[in-house]
Amino acid sequence: MATGLSARAQPGLIETRLARAVRGLAIPRDVKRMANPVPKSADVVAAGMSHFADHCASCHANDGSGKTEMGQGLFPKAPDMRQPATQQLTDGELFYIIENGVRFTGMPAWSTGAPDGEQASWHLVHFIRALPTLTPEQIAQMEGLNPKPPEEIRQQIEEERFLKVGGDTPPTPKPHAH
Incomplete structure (x- = not known):
């Protein structure tokens, strides 16, 4: 049976590279260069962790792996945010993706247009940077914060x-x- 435009098949290497290139072109240059204006602290990372557990983990998983029923059902699948493809994005790129989403993927735009919403997105950027070093205890703590x-x-x-x-x-x- 031909797959056509089915979301069941994982995109191939060419499609993946093309999608990443288009995403890169879609993010304005000045945004890519933005530095996180929120100073990193344990409280900021904890706030990002709480927000991630409540709003992001249903697709991205508490550990950022994307290994959830919902995340694996998306096309393309939710990325493993611990890997270089995400970790090498600039703070501005991560912020832009959180705020504006990514067309033709399952990533919606989360912008509230309010300063406190932007601050929460910057907290998430700090937490995303911490995903590769999460401990099993932190992941267990997040389970209590999941919806x-x-x-x-x-x-x-x-x-x-x-x-x-x-x-x-x-x-x-x-x-x-x-």
Whole structure:
């Protein structure tokens, strides 16, 4: 069976290089040269980590590998952000991609147009730089910051209600299915 324009096949080397070249041309030169205006600190990286876990990990995974059901279902697949292809981008390029997205990929534009949104994007740039050195403990910490599906939230509320007022045994969790 011919694949046509299917998103199931991984792009070939030529398509990947062409896409990266087009992305490079799409980012304005002055933006590429932008330095991160937010000084790096442990608090800034922690803020970026929290934001990443809550907003980015569903596609990019807590460790930045892109190995999630959603990330692997995109075309092209979510990149491994720990690798040189991402780490060698300038701070300005990373900021631009976060704020404006990348056409014809699964990466949406996240810009709020507000200064606090831009600051959060700069925090993410610092965190993305830290992805190659994340510890297993940090990745585990991020799991607690990931969004929970509605069923898990409902179960948590029921358990809290049970513990608060007592009563019957709380329901057993159901397996996660898509």
